[in-house]
Amino acid sequence: xxxxxxxxxxxxxxxxxxxxxxxxxxxxxxxxxxxxxxxxxxxxxxxxxxxxxxxxxxxxxxxxxxxxxxxxxxxxxxxxxxxxxxxxxxxxxxxxxxxxxxxxxxxxxxxxxxxxxxxxxxxxxxxxxxxxxxxxxxxxxxxxxxxxxxxxxxxxxxxxxxxxxxxxxxxxxxxxxxxxxxxxxxxxxxxxxxxxxxxxxxxxxxxxxxxxxxxxxxxxxxxxxxxxxxxxxxxxxxxxxxxxxxxxxxxxxxxxxxxxxxxxxxxxxxxxxxxxxxxxx
Amino acid sequence: xxxxxxxxxxxxxxxxxxxxxxxxxxxxxxxxxxxxxxxxxxxxxxxxxxxxxxxxxxxxxxxxxxxxxxxxxxxxxxxxxxxxxxxxxxxxxxxxxxxxxxxxxxxxxxxxxxxxxxxxxxxxxxxxxxxxxxxxxxxxxxxxxxxxxxxxxxxxxxxxxxxxxxxxxxxxx
Numbered sequence: 001x002x003x004x005x006x007x008x009x010x011x012x013x014x015x016x017x018x019x020x021x022x023x024x025x026x027x028x029x030x031x032x033x034x035x036x037x038x039x040x041x042x043x044x045x046x047x048x049x050x051x052x053x054x055x056x057x058x059x060x061x062x063x064x065x066x067x068x069x070x071x072x073x074x075x076x077x078x079x080x081x082x083x084x085x086x087x088x089x090x091x092x093x094x095x096x097x098x099x100x101x102x103x104x105x106x107x108x109x110x111x112x113x114x115x116x117x118x119x120x121x122x123x124x125x126x127x128x129x130x131x132x133x134x135x136x137x138x139x140x141x142x143x144x145x146x147x148x149x150x151x152x153x154x155x156x157x158x159x160x161x162x163x164x165x166x167x168x169x170x171x172x173x174x175x176x177x178x179x180x181x182x183x184x185x186x187x188x189x190x191x192x193x194x195x196x197x198x199x200x201x202x203x204x205x206x207x208x209x210x211x212x213x214x215x216x217x218x219x220x221x222x223x224x225x226x227x228x229x230x231x232x233x234x235x236x237x238x239x240x241x242x243x244x245x246x247x248x249x250x251x252x253x254x255x256x257x258x259x260x261x262x263x264x265x266x267x268x269x270x271x272x273x274x275x276x277x278x279x280x281x
Numbered sequence: 282x283x284x285x286x287x288x289x290x291x292x293x294x295x296x297x298x299x300x301x302x303x304x305x306x307x308x309x310x311x312x313x314x315x316x317x318x319x320x321x322x323x324x325x326x327x328x329x330x331x332x333x334x335x336x337x338x339x340x341x342x343x344x345x346x347x348x349x350x351x352x353x354x355x356x357x358x359x360x361x362x363x364x365x366x367x368x369x370x371x372x373x374x375x376x377x378x379x380x381x382x383x384x385x386x387x388x389x390x391x392x393x394x395x396x397x398x399x400x401x402x403x404x405x406x407x408x409x410x411x412x413x414x415x416x417x418x419x420x421x422x423x424x425x426x427x428x429x430x431x432x433x434x435x436x437x438x439x440x441x442x443x444x445x446x447x448x449x450x451x452x453x454x
Binding site (some may be wrong): 043055106108131132157161162189204206218220237244 | 304307308309343345346347348349350351355356357358359360378409410432440
């Protein structure tokens with residue numbers, strides 16, 4: 001029934017747009033109730049963000065991020081355990097850091113990036129878990145210590161308890177394996193996008209193994225360090241809101257032919273090191 | 282016409298059949314439309330039923346669990362958990378292969394609150410498109426309860442209708 005109703009509602013909304021003025025009929029909801037509900041939700045979301053802002057940034061002021069930072073995410077993500085987000089940053093004052101905060105996740109700070117001298121932080125992509133309908137806030141920090149915030153609402157749920165795969169042993173098999181794809185031609189001193197793929201289940205401790213009936217013990221990535229010939233590109237602090245098998249796309253500026261080093265550390269104190277030649281091969 | 286929209290919406294065209302036993306697949310996704318031995322109830326009728334009184338309401342949604350090894354400085358702030366006022370929150374009661382200690386807790390909570398009255402009305406819910414409540418309702422029927430209502434609209438349906446909520450702490454074994 002729930003499914004059927006969702007379908008009909010979605011169809012009603014889509015035809016509404018096509019046919020002009022009409023009414024969407026809800027089985028249970030009067031319009032006044034809907035409005036009250038929307039207002040209650042808005043107030044709750046604002047209060048939640050205030051609570052998080054206080055917890056993460058204390059008393060520091062956050063300026064409107066329009067023109068400085070933009071966050072894009074699908075409004076209806078198909079898989080709550082793999083929600084792709086794209087961050088675009090533009091600032092006259094260089095950007096030194098980026099926070100991704102998923103408001104309604106129990107561990108809301110999905111990632112804190114600190115950019116180094118070899119970074120080009122204009123575009124960054126990653127995949128996160130979303131537990132329930134939520135705003136995702138992106139906060140950029142410029143080198144003068146100012147904070148700029150943008151947000152995007154995402155309607156999906158269940159990402160935190162979604163099983164990682166059919167089998168935990170399988171999910172752990174190639175743990176720490178990494179791949180790096182350069183997404184453009186190499187030219188010394190020119191910015192280049194790289195896509196980093198890390199094999200890691202990033203177990204958050206909330207996934208239940210249907211066979212053993214036990215919660216899979218948490219094991220998640222704590223930090224990622226990317227450097228180029230020893231000079232930092234980025235440092236990432238993260239925990240359980242990063243998706244299984246994380247994929248991070250980032251910009252860097254290789255001054256000459258060299259190699260990128262990656263160090264991934266997880267909550268079991270395992271460290272995974274890889275080095276990739278730039279340009280490849 | 283309708284069928285052609287379904288893939289676009291990410292929904293399988295065929296209705297999900299009731300499994301013979303408990304649902305052992307992914308917890309979130311399209312659910313069955315029926316529950317053998319129980320009654321499917323929707324928001325409006327549920328609100329009316331609760332007004333009549335003598336109904337035990339159980340929420341079987343998952344509870345967030347703080348990983349022991351989370352960094353000491355990490356922000357851990359689960360949202361307060363909203364329930365239908367008066368509901369008991371028993372996470373884990375809807376897992377296909379239930380943990381025996383949760384099974385015991387669930388059984389004892391029902392027995393205590395209903396004063397061992399197997400004809401007492403029970404309403405079991407979690408979230409929309411979530412199998413946990415279907416499994417838990419099936420489990421309550423297997424304990425012998427004869428008036429089990431499954432509320433598939435879940436907290437999302439309840440809130441969308443503008444109905445009041447309360448905050449609850451989880452009952453854990």
